[in-house]
Amino acid sequence: MFGRIRMWSRRHTRAMDAVRVSPLFAFCLLSMRDFSVHQEGSPLLDVATSLVLLVPLLWRGTRPLQVFGFLSLVSFAQWALDYVVLPANLAVLVAFYSVVLHRGRVWAVAGRLVCELGVVLAFKLYDSPSPGMFVTSTTLVLTVGLTALYTKTRRNYMESLEERAERAERERDQQARIGAATERARIARELHDVVAHNVSVMVVQADGARYAIDGDPEQARLAVQNISRTGREALAEMRRLVGVLREDALDGDGAEQTDYLPQPGLGQLEELVGGAGVPAELCVSGEAGELPEGQQLVVYRIVQEALTNTLKHGGPGTRASVELAFGPAELMVRITDDGRGAAAPPVVGGHGLLGMRERVSMYGGVVSAAPRAGGGFEVLARLPVSTAKAA
Numbered sequence: 214m215f216g217r218i219r220m221w222s223r224r225h226t227r228a229m230d231a232v233r234v235s236p237l238f239a240f241c242l243l244s245m246r247d248f249s250v251h252q253e254g255s256p257l258l259d260v261a262t263s264l265v266l267l268v269p270l271l272w273r274g275t276r277p278l279q280v281f282g283f284l285s286l287v288s289f290a291q292w293a294l295d296y297v298v299l300p301a302n303l304a305v306l307v308a309f310y311s312v313v314l315h316r317g318r319v320w321a322v323a324g325r326l327v328c329e330l331g332v333v334l335a336f337k338l339y340d341s342p343s344p345g346m347f348v349t350s351t352t353l354v355l356t357v358g359l360t361a362l363y364t365k366t367r368r369n370y371m372e373s374l375e376e377r378a379e380r381a382e383r384e385r386d387q388q389a390r391i392g393a394a395t396e397r398a399r400i401a402r403e404l405h406d407v408v409a410h411n412v413s414v415m416v417v418q419a420d421g422a423r424y425a426i427d428g429d430p431e432q433a434r435l436a437v438q439n440i441s442r443t444g445r446e447a448l449a450e451m452r453r454l455v456g457v458l459r460e461d462a463l464d465g466d467g468a469e470q471t472d473y474l475p476q477p478g479l480g481q482l483e484e485l486v487g488g489a490g491v492p493a494e495l496c497v498s499g500e501a502g503e504l505p506e507g508q509q510l511v512v513y514r515i516v517q518e519a520l521t522n523t524l525k526h527g528g529p530g531t532r533a534s535v536e537l538a539f540g541p542a543e544l545m546v547r548i549t550d551d552g553r554g555a556a557a558p559p560v561v562g563g564h565g566l567l568g569m570r571e572r573v574s575m576y577g578g579v580v581s582a583a584p585r586a587g588g589g590f591e592v593l594a595r596l597p598v599s600t601a602k603a604a
Contacts, residue, residue: 240300241263262296264301266288269308277314277315281308285327288331292334309324309357310360314361314365393567400572412447418439446506450505478506478512481513482516485520489523491520491527491531493520496537498537498539499539504598512546515546519533519535520535527553531552532551534549534550535547535548539598542597542598547593548592550590552590553588569582579594580592580594581594
């Protein structure tokens with residue numbers, strides 16, 4: 214709410230200036246006779262002079278120097294004509310406040326000297342000026358200048374805080390986008406390796422079928438079947454690869470070289486769990502069947518990331534459990550630990566959960582990661598059992 218009011222006030226400077234000086238308008242017009250040095254004079258002329266002094270304050274936010282100069286000249290003309298000092302002459306101090314608030318130090322000092330000169334000239338109108346009143350008026354001018362300087366300093370400080378908050382928010386969003394792009398690029402490279410491996414298998418099977426087609430037709434038929442199955446898997450992985458890269462195009466200069474080797478899968482899970490750095494056990498239930506290599510890689514990376522987080526944030530003496538449950542249509546992966554859970558310090562700048570979601574979403578699955586009610590942490594992923602389909 215306050216932010217909207219601040220934005221509205223910045224867009225409607227003149228309206229806000231009118232609101233701020235409206236109490237001064239009322240005060241000056243209602244009590245100017247009580248503050249007059251001389252009692253003679255025309256009330257109508259006093260009202261007209263007061264309006265000449267007060268109305269320009271509506272432009273003090275956009276033209277502070279011009280308003281201050283004009284009001285100073287009007288006040289000087291009053292003194293030169295031996296005219297009464299009106300309550301509306303306080304408008305000079307209001308304009309001086311705006312000069313200090315919106316202009317530099319040189320203009321602030323110049324405005325201070327002009328106001329002080331006005332105090333001296335005003336007291337020459339008195340037959341027997343009071344030293345105490347002179348000190349009070351000088352102190353008032355100094356107080357107005359210091360108040361404007363404090364307001365200016367605080368306003369600049371608040372604007373710097375807002376700018377830093379906006380910059381931090383932009384940097385946070387940028388880091389999130391960079392993290393997502395980096396994770397997609399990593400997934401794309403890994404899927405590329407899987408596809409390259411499948412193509413290599415197809416080439417080997419095709420060569421074998423070519424040599425066996427005359428001497429061993431049955432062996433050639435099996436090789437062709439393997440080529441068909443491997444090609445379907447490779448095509449499915451390629452579709453997922455294109456889906457990953459479709460959202461954001463990633464430019465590369467070709468400098469990074471990768472070895473076209475198969476990525477880890479379910480066969481390496483036992484080794485991963487045994488070397489995780491925390492005491493952990495692996496429990497597998499159900500019939501695994503033939504799971505595509507890309508999906509095996511997803512399972513491997515989820516377990517790897519979850520165990521890494523357990524090692525980092527679980528605390529001393531933490532134990533972990535990795536459970537894989539193969540169903541007829543779904544694979545469930547659950548990694549739990551008995552560590553600190555919700556008591557663990559928050560992670561700043563991490564992209565582990567983001568990477569899990571990116572991987573699982575490619576296969577139409579879901580993943581969740583949260584502290585457990587009884588203590589510890591749980592990562593739960595559900596992947597539909599996928600089969601290779603024809604193009």
